[in-house]
Amino acid sequence: MAQRTVLIVLFEDVQSLDVTGPMEVFTGADRFAEAAGGAYRVRTASLDGGPVRSSSGLTLVPDSALAGAPEPHTLLVPGGSGTRIPDPVLVDWLREHGPRAERLVSVCTGAVLLAEAGLLDGRRATTHWAYCDSLARRHPKVTVEPDPIYVRDGNVATSAGVTAGIDLSLALVEEDLGREAALAVARHLVVFLRRPGNQAQFSxxxxxxxxxxxxxxxxxxxxxxxxxxxxxxxxxxxxxxxxxxxxxxxxxxxxxxxxxxxxxxxxxxxxxxxxxxxxxxxxxxxxxxxxxxxxxxxxxxxxxxxxxxxxxxxxxxxxx
Known part of the structure; x- marks a missing residue:
């Protein structure tokens, strides 16, 4: 089985669970497929390769700089307070490299960075409920859907706040490896498999x-x-x-x-x-x-x- 590289972008004030939630899903799926040679190679990268401090104060040490990162099958952009004033260098990198990925994924306000890079123009997308209105105002070419926990539009997938990134990651694992693999990961993480993408963000x-x-x-x-x-x-x-x-x-x-x-x-x-x-x-x-x-x-x-x-x-x- 050919391994798919999942590259997770890190930046200052990233939401740590937006990073670690999907990481646990994909690495868990890789362990499930170990007998078949594995399924995913999960890597993290920041602009300069240096550690970043998450919005909760947790320091994350990336595997490499973005310039030296492997070409990803799945490029995952997490959210966090660091997206409020998008780093123009990071946006430029996403604008150049995002279209090369076979699958482009955002968690929470990571959708803001994708939108700034023009990667959501003409597409349906969602983000954390508190930022849907501002995303729609700032990027009128994006059709923002405030209710679903995640939205798929072609090879681009965007999810709502924090734990919705786990739901989306499980859906991607099920798509790649089948239901048995996704269910095994969900059971290990003690989460449901899986909330439908169009389930509302709120009760x-x-x-x-x-x-x-x-x-x-x-x-x-x-x-x-x-x-x-x-x-x-x-x-x-x-x-x-x-x-x-x-x-x-x-x-x-x-x-x-x-x-x-x-x-x-x-x-x-x-x-x-x-x-x-x-x-x-x-x-x-x-x-x-x-x-x-x-x-x-x-x-x-x-x-x-x-x-x-x-x-x-x-x-x-x-x-x-």
């Missing part, structure tokens, strides 16, 4: 604002705790002691989303947890989450996650 509660008025805030909490209940606008308005029209208008004004969309996200999230953590059947889960029928839940999953409930469960628990 339903974190994805919207908390209502300022107590009756609306209480309704938000009640929805989360009772996903299988009657969550129609009429029923929720009655709980808030408001008319349906007034409730719908006030809910959207204070949370930034409609009651229907909020309910939909809560139900999908609850169903996901039941699929992940229990052995309950799809029909039972669909009733518990207020869908009524498995087909209704299937449609909701396809819309929100791009995968059916049975496939979602299989990816988390292949034995089920």
């Amino acid at each position: 339903a509660q974190l994805s919207v604002q908390t209502a300022a008025r107590e009756p609306l805030r209480e309704v938000q909490h009640w929805i989360t705790e009772h996903p299988g209940a009657d969550l129609s606008v009429q029923a929720l308005a009655a709980r808030a002691r408001l008319s349906p029209r007034h409730f719908a208008r006030a809910f959207q004004a204070e949370t930034g989303t409609t009651p229907g969309r909020y309910v939909e996200r809560v139900r999908v999230e609850h169903a996901r947890r039941l699929l992940e953590d229990t052995a309950d059947g799809v029909e039972e889960i669909s009733r518990a989450c207020g869908y009524g029928t498995p087909e209704a839940m299937r449609r909701a999953f396809l819309k929100a996650l791009g995968t059916a409930p049975a496939e979602y469960r299989r990816r988390f628990h292949p034995a089920h």
